[in-house]
Structure formats: C-alpha cells, structure tokens
Amino acid sequence: MDRPYIICHMVMSLDGKxxxxxxxxxxxxxFIEDYYRIHREYGADGFLCGRVTMEGSFPQPPVSPHKYDGPPIAREDYIAHKAAFYAVAVDPKGKLWWNGRAISDPDEGYDGAHIIEVLTESVPDAFLAHLRDKGVSYIFGGKTELELALVLKKLKNLFSIEKLLLEGGGNVNGSFLQEELIDEISLVVIPAAECSENAIPLFKTGKYGAKTASAKSFHLKEAKRLNDDGLWLIYSKN
Ligand SMILES: NC(=O)c1ccc[n+]([C@@H]2O[C@H](COP(=O)([O-])OP(=O)(O)OC[C@H]3O[C@@H](n4cnc5c(N)ncnc54)[C@H](OP(=O)(O)O)[C@@H]3O)[C@@H](O)[C@H]2O)c1
Incomplete structure (x- = not known):
C-alpha cells in the first residue's frame, strides 16, 4: 500500500454524534478514558485531525500578526524532525500558529507528538517562516485544495507513517470516507442520545466533508461491551 493504514477512531453517542x-x-x-486507552493500545505512528479539532483540543496562545520581510519561501515539503509519533494537522489555509514543534497534553498518548502541518500552497510566507522557526514540519497537499491521497503518500514516504489514527472531526472524517481512504473504524459508543440541530455527525457532508452521500460498506470485526452500557465496535473494510 502506498499510504498508511487508516483507522478512524472516535467516541460517539447512540445516534452517531x-x-x-x-x-x-x-x-x-x-468512556472517554476508554477512548484514550484504545488510542494508546493501537500503537499507531500518529494521529490526524482537522483544523477545528486541533484548535479545540490543543489551544495555542494568541499570536500577534506576523510580518515577513525575507526572500520568498519555496513551496517545498519541510521535514523539521523525525519522531516516533506524529500529530498531523489538516490546516489548508495556515491558521494554526503552533507555539512549539510538539503537542503538549496531559495524556501520554498525545503528549510530545511531533506536529506535521498539511497545507495548500496558498498559505502566506509568514506562516511558513513561523513553522520553520518553531521546528514544525509541513507538507503540501495541493495548490488551493487538498488531494488527500497525495497527502497520505507523503506521510508514508517522508515520515515512515505506516499506521495512522484518523480522529475527527466529522468534516475531515467525511472527506476520508468519500475518497475510500478508511481501512478500519473504531467506535466507542456512549450510551446516550441527544437531540440537536447543530451536533456534528461521525461523517459529515459539506465543503470539507463528503461531497456525496453514497454509503460505504464495512465488516464487523469485533464488538466489546464497555463498562456495562457502552460498546467498542471495530469495523474493517476487508
Ligand atoms: N467525539 C470524538 O471522538 C471527536 C473527535 C474529534 C473531534 N471531535 C469534535 O468535532 C468538532 C470539530 O469537527 P468539525 O467537523 O467541525 O471540524 P474538523 O474536521 O476538525 O476540521 C474541519 C476543518 O479542517 C480543514 N479540513 C478538514 N478536512 C479538509 C479537507 N478534506 N480539505 C481541506 N480542508 C479540510 C478545514 O479547515 P479550514 O476551515 O481552516 O479551511 C475545515 O474547516 C469539535 O467540536 C471536536 O471536539 C469529536
């Protein structure tokens, strides 16, 4: 396979939110603890999230507007560091002004993950200069739109990522599902259902989600009861 094996690992309600x-x-x-435990037990080489999830889960201190007066920076992939575990941020417009090269988190399954930004070539030079200054790696996935298959190929070839956890949100999951880039789905199901107008589903359609709503099929690999009323469901493509 010319890309990492992709496991979409999420925690959701009974109604798939x-x-x-x-x-x-x-x-x-x-159940959240179970989610983190399973994340660690997968022994993946990294996890990938959309820009909104990264912003919410790993908030950064505010940055003042950046000026860049240096020479133009070529749109070439930049490997700042090779690590045992990576945090891959899908950030096409360059909005995540990271304060350091690694994730800082109380959970050992996330803490210390080296950040790789997934960008389009449309990001400003000031943003690239900032990432280089902070020691954050970056790759380009397209001129103005991301080509996910290319992104995954680069993650494997440049960083030796063989197994990658796709961890939301619904938009980024939807775009992977649509392009048939999910090999396995791991769901921690919380025994709760909640009415909502705005809650995000496991796989979302929309600008950054799936463009079509054609169903993809998976096979049940395992179903385990969690803490009496919860479930851990594992589905695979083959
Ligand atoms: N329950 C769980 O297990 C779980 C796990 C993760 C997240 N979440 C929740 O999910 C929510 C966020 O989900 P979300 O769906 O709104 O956001 P998201 O998928 O985290 O991020 C969406 C953004 O990422 C970029 N992006 C994603 N896919 C792209 C693609 N294929 N091409 C180009 N850009 C792409 C775009 O950034 P730009 O807008 O900058 O262009 C897009 O707006 C949060 O509330 C979070 O807490 C829950």
Missing part, C-alpha cells in the same frame, strides 16, 4: 453535552458529563468520563 461526535459533539454534544453528553461528552462532558462525568458519568460518561470512563
């Missing part, structure tokens, strides 16, 4: 008040309820905290 990945956002909502239920996620913050203390009675369901044990």
């Amino acid at each position: 990945v956002t909502g008040d239920f996620l913050g309820k203390s009675e369901y905290g044990k």
Whole structure:
C-alpha cells in the first residue's frame, strides 16, 4: 500500500454524534478514558485531525500578526524532525500558529507528538517562516485544495507513517470516507442520545466533508461491551 493504514477512531453517542453535552458529563468520563486507552493500545505512528479539532483540543496562545520581510519561501515539503509519533494537522489555509514543534497534553498518548502541518500552497510566507522557526514540519497537499491521497503518500514516504489514527472531526472524517481512504473504524459508543440541530455527525457532508452521500460498506470485526452500557465496535473494510 502506498499510504498508511487508516483507522478512524472516535467516541460517539447512540445516534452517531461526535459533539454534544453528553461528552462532558462525568458519568460518561470512563468512556472517554476508554477512548484514550484504545488510542494508546493501537500503537499507531500518529494521529490526524482537522483544523477545528486541533484548535479545540490543543489551544495555542494568541499570536500577534506576523510580518515577513525575507526572500520568498519555496513551496517545498519541510521535514523539521523525525519522531516516533506524529500529530498531523489538516490546516489548508495556515491558521494554526503552533507555539512549539510538539503537542503538549496531559495524556501520554498525545503528549510530545511531533506536529506535521498539511497545507495548500496558498498559505502566506509568514506562516511558513513561523513553522520553520518553531521546528514544525509541513507538507503540501495541493495548490488551493487538498488531494488527500497525495497527502497520505507523503506521510508514508517522508515520515515512515505506516499506521495512522484518523480522529475527527466529522468534516475531515467525511472527506476520508468519500475518497475510500478508511481501512478500519473504531467506535466507542456512549450510551446516550441527544437531540440537536447543530451536533456534528461521525461523517459529515459539506465543503470539507463528503461531497456525496453514497454509503460505504464495512465488516464487523469485533464488538466489546464497555463498562456495562457502552460498546467498542471495530469495523474493517476487508
Ligand atoms: N467525539 C470524538 O471522538 C471527536 C473527535 C474529534 C473531534 N471531535 C469534535 O468535532 C468538532 C470539530 O469537527 P468539525 O467537523 O467541525 O471540524 P474538523 O474536521 O476538525 O476540521 C474541519 C476543518 O479542517 C480543514 N479540513 C478538514 N478536512 C479538509 C479537507 N478534506 N480539505 C481541506 N480542508 C479540510 C478545514 O479547515 P479550514 O476551515 O481552516 O479551511 C475545515 O474547516 C469539535 O467540536 C471536536 O471536539 C469529536
């Protein structure tokens, strides 16, 4: 395979939502712990999230507007560091002004992951100069739009990523599903259902989600009961 094996690992409600008040309820905290434990046990080479999820999960200190007076920076992939574990951020317009080259998080499954930004060539030079200054790696996935298959090929060839956890949100998951780039789905199901107008589903359609809503099929590999009322479901493509 010319790309990493992709496991979409998510925690969701009974009705397939990945956002909502239920996620913050203390009675369901044990399922979130299960989600983190399974993330660690997968032993992947990294995880990938969309820009919105990265912003919410790993907030950065505000940055003042950046000026760049140096020579033009070529749109070439930049490997700042080779690591055992990577945090891959899908950030086509260059909005994540990271403060350092690695994720800082209380959970050991995320802490220390070396950041790779996935960009389009439309990002400003000031942003590239900032990433270089902070020691953040970056790759280009297209001129103005991302070609996900190319992005995955580069992650394998440049960083030796063989197994990658796709961890949301619904938009980035939707775009991977549509392009048939998901090999396995790992779901921690919380025993709660919540009505909502705006909650995000596991796989979303839209500008950055799937463009069509054609169903993709998976096979049940395993179903395990979690803490009495929850489930861990594993589905695979083949
Ligand atoms: N329950 C769970 O397991 C779980 C896991 C992860 C996240 N979440 C939740 O999900 C929510 C965020 O989900 P979301 O769907 O709104 O956002 P998201 O998928 O995290 O990020 C969407 C953004 O990422 C960029 N992007 C994603 N896919 C792209 C593609 N194929 N091509 C180009 N750009 C792409 C775009 O950034 P630009 O707008 O900058 O162009 C897009 O707006 C958060 O509330 C988070 O807490 C839940």
